[in-house]
Amino acid sequence: MKFKRLLKYLLFVVLIICLTFLYSFSSKRNKRKKVTKIEVEFEAGDNNFLTHAMVNKLLIQNNTTVKNQAKSVIDLYKLEKNVSKNPYVEKAAVFLSINGVLKSTIKQRTPIVRIVAENDSYYVDKQGVKVPLSSNHSARVLLVSGVKSEEDVKEILPLVRYILADNFLQKEVVGIQKSDTNEFEFSVRSGDYKIDFGKLRDVEVKFKKLKAFYNTTFKDKTIQEYKTINVKYHNQVVCTK
Structure with a gap:
């Protein structure tokens, strides 16, 4: 009985180690991925002041566009703050998808x-x-x-x-x-x-x-x-x- 309990315990520990390794490997691999695409989405309403091109210009990091930059170096908070500073923006959210798409949702001021x-x-x-x-x-x-x-x-x-x-x-x-x-x-x-x-x-x-x-x-x-x-x-x- 003790041997079986010990075996179960060892198997559980091995499982945890394997999962941790896989997660770490996957996380590092994901961070090495580059931003492949930028998507800008405006919330429903009269969205006439800002264009997709104008928002893309706001998504700048280190004086260059975030497209083709590694996901690990993207500062989402800073990008979101930069977009929110625009006087026509009431609310903004910037986030990264698993497949490397940088998405920005914008609500314009009315x-x-x-x-x-x-x-x-x-x-x-x-x-x-x-x-x-x-x-x-x-x-x-x-x-x-x-x-x-x-x-x-x-x-x-x-x-x-x-x-x-x-x-x-x-x-x-x-x-x-x-x-x-x-x-x-x-x-x-x-x-x-x-x-x-x-x-x-x-x-x-x-x-x-x-x-x-x-x-x-x-x-x-x-x-x-x-x-x-x-x-x-x-x-x-x-x-x-």
Whole structure:
């Protein structure tokens, strides 16, 4: 009985040694393999700012492309960090497959507004992150002017999100102008008139008044007679012809 137990124990030890050797041999052999191919995959969405070629240029290590480099020298963390630094990238993942393919999955930032200033123009995404304009693509988003600081941007983002969350307002409001007195005016798609929104308070109430006014004037087509529709006063809509 003791001999059988000893034999089983020895066989188990030999098995462990063999498996360790095979794993070590396979691991070393795998690390000696070279990167044979680079694949870039964009997550579903409006992926217009970055191209596959642009991402490939970001996958650089030691001033050269990672293709044909040994897998053992590839620093995946560094490559991922390098790709993530691109202002159009919201999230990136870089990893190696067993057969030597370097894969990169990219989620691009989604602009929700374009800030138009005297000396600068840029997008802001849904997280409130500043995104530069691109020569590859011009996003069709709300245009905002009169914004002069990051605090102004933070102030206006809840308004922008409210508009984008409403199916009608999203299609109707095309521009927002902030005045020096912190009041807001909207440009709209349906006509040349402006919406005088006033300060950013009672936002939901003002939009309810505006939509109720639209429901009436769109039917009889009288809305085109006005130059300004003012909703900043309590419980009333004041129009100027």
